[in-house]
Amino acid sequence: MAPILSVRNLCVTFTSDRGVVPAVDGVSFDLDAGETLAIVGESGSGKSVSALAVMGLLARKTVKADAITFEGRDLLSASDAQMRAIRGKEIAMIFQDPMTSLNPVLTVGRQLSEMFELHMGLSGSAARKGSIELLRLVGVPSPEQRLNDYPHHFSGGMRQRVMIAMAVACRPKILIADEPTTALDVTIQAQILELMGKLQREFGMAVIIITHDLGVVAGLADRMVVMYSGRVVEEGPTDAVFASPKMPYTQGLLASVPRFDIDDAPLLPIRGTPPDPAHRPPGCCFSPRCDFAFQRCLSQSPPLYGVTATRQAACFLLDPAGSAS
Numbered sequence: 001m002a003p004i005l006s007v008r009n010l011c012v013t014f015t016s017d018r019g020v021v022p023a024v025d026g027v028s029f030d031l032d033a034g035e036t037l038a039i040v041g042e043s044g045s046g047k048s049v050s051a052l053a054v055m056g057l058l059a060r061k062t063v064k065a066d067a068i069t070f071e072g073r074d075l076l077s078a079s080d081a082q083m084r085a086i087r088g089k090e091i092a093m094i095f096q097d098p099m100t101s102l103n104p105v106l107t108v109g110r111q112l113s114e115m116f117e118l119h120m121g122l123s124g125s126a127a128r129k130g131s132i133e134l135l136r137l138v139g140v141p142s143p144e145q146r147l148n149d150y151p152h153h154f155s156g157g158m159r160q161r162v163m164i165a166m167a168v169a170c171r172p173k174i175l176i177a178d179e180p181t182t183a184l185d186v187t188i189q190a191q192i193l194e195l196m197g198k199l200q201r202e203f204g205m206a207v208i209i210i211t212h213d214l215g216v217v218a219g220l221a222d223r224m225v226v227m228y229s230g231r232v233v234e235e236g237p238t239d240a241v242f243a244s245p246k247m248p249y250t251q252g253l254l255a256s257v258p259r260f261d262i263d264d265a266p267l268l269p270i271r272g273t274p275p276d277p278a279h280r281p282p283g284c285c286f287s288p289r290c291d292f293a294f295q296r297c298l299s300q301s302p303p304l305y306g307v308t309a310t311r312q313a314a315c316f317l318l319d320p321a322g323s324a325s
Contacts, residue, residue: 001032001033002072003030003031003032003033004031004032004033004070004071004173004174004206005030005031005054005068005069005070005091005174005206005208006030006031006067006068006069007027007028007029007030007050007054007065007067007068008028008065008066008067008068009026009027009028009065009066009067010024010026010027010028010050010053010054010063010064010065010068011024011025011026011027011063011064011065012024012046012049012050012053012058012062012063012064013062013064014062016278018278019278021277021278022230022277022280023046023049023230023277024046024049024050024053024230025046025229025230025231026231026232027046027050027227027230027231027232028232029225029232029235031174031206031208032206033173033204033206034200034204034205034206035206035207035222035223036200036206036207036208036209036220036221036222036223037206037207037208037209037221037222037223037224037225038208038209038210038211038216038217038220038221038223038224038225038238039051039208039209039210039211039224039225039227040211040212040214040217040224040225040226040227040253041212041226041227041228042212042228042274043212044229044274044277045227045228045229045230045274046227046229046230046231047178047210047227048096048178048179048210050227051093051176051178051208051210053065053068054068054075054091054176055087055091055093055176056075056078056080056083056086056087057087063076070086070090070091070174071173073086085119088115088118088119088167088169088170088172089119089170089172090170090172090173090174091172091173091174091176092166092167092168092169092170092172092174092175092176093167093175093176093177093178094160094163094164094167094175094176094177094178094180095163095178096178096179096182097182097183098151098156098159098160098162098163099151099152099156099159101163102151102159102162102163103151104150104151104152105150106150107147107148107149107150108135108146108147108148108149108150108151108154108162109128109131109147109148111162111166112127112130112131112134112135112147112162112165112166112169113127113128113130113131115166115169115170116130116131116169119169119170120170128147130169131143131147131165132144132147134165134166134168134169135147135161135162135165137165137168137199138161138162138164138165138168138195138199139161139191139195140158140161140162140165156183156184156188157184157188157191157192160180160181160184160188160192161192161195164180164192164195164196164199168199168203168205171203171205172203172205173205173206174205174206174207174208175196175199175200175205175206175207175208176207176208176210177196177207177208177209177210178210179210179211179212180192180193180196180209180211181193181211181213181216189216193216193219193220196209196220197220207220209221214253214254214257215257217238218238218242221238222237222238223235223236223237223238224236224237224238224241226241226247226249226250226253228249228274228285228286229274229275229277229280229285229286230277231285231314232304232314233247233249233250233286233313233314233315234246234247234249234250234311234312234313234314235304235311235312235313236307236308236310236311236312236313237310237311240308240310240311241311242254246307246311246313246315246317246318247286247313247314247315248286248290248291248292248315248317249270249286249289249290250313252268252269252270252289253270255267255268256268256269256270270289271289272288272289273289275288281298282298282299283296283297283298283299283300283301284297284298284300284301284302284314284315284316285301292317294316296316297316300316301314302314302315302316302319305318305319305320
């Protein structure tokens with residue numbers, strides 16, 4: 001069966017006072033219907049920018065790709081009007097900060113009603129009824145009264161629930177969640193993730209979750225894509241990647257997470273910092289931080305090598321012709 005979303009060789013460049021900055025460099029991935037895919041990496045690795053490019057929320061001149069297809073439809077050649085019809089109705093996104101994503105001068109009810117008006121042609125009492133049902137669905141208490149409140153009247157967790165309600169209003173086929181638990185306490189994080197899982201099962205959505213929290217990935221994702229400095233460095237089924245990471249960066253990410261199942265397990269942080277995307281090092285971008293780097297890593301950028309039929313990783317240690325060749 002063909003994937004519901006396919007991205008091939010996505011590149012995003014921004015122009016700044018330092019010249020052209022490649023924020024995303026050759027990213028490819030597929031998403032199957034009903035699947036949960038996690039895109040993982042440090043801040044600045046290109047995760048959110050990749051999602052914004054798929055949503056058509058970046059200037060067209062900044063985005064290039066061999067293909068971005070949704071249910072066989074070419075999103076790269078879609079007009080602005082066609083993208084507006086898809087965005088929100090068929091592909092929806094929960095943005096990272098609900099306080100800045102919600103309009104502070106409009107009530108929550110007005111913002112929810114816009115989804116029904118724009119994509120479903122409803123208005124008045126029908127839109128209000130739909131908004132109340134949405135707030136009830138995502139667990140906002142007293143939804144009839146809360147419709148008249150403004151975003152600043154809600155707690156962080158409740159604002160995130162409102163954002164989820166807006167995203168699922170039209171029962172989208174794909175939901176993209178960009179750091180959906182950022183700045184929430186642990187209890188609220190668990191509630192939000194449980195809510196997303198419930199809605200995914202109820203509506204049969206495919207989900208892309210963008211995060212740096214590997215605990216979120218372990219609990220939700222079927223597959224994961226690891227990004228570093230704008231590139232995909234490893235991908236595969238979540239269980240397999242967690243059990244046996246192949247790329248040293250992925251190994252470092254997992255080693256830096258606290259382990260409660262092993263007594264006295266040491267925390268091993270990744271030394272150094274990610275490279276400036278405007279001045280990436282030659283060769284493998286991770287080589288300055290990698291304990292396994294050798295001469296070839298300093299001059300050549302590794303391709304993605306097949307580990308199994310469903311896994312690949314970008315590291316010369318996996319080169320079947322020999323790592324030192």
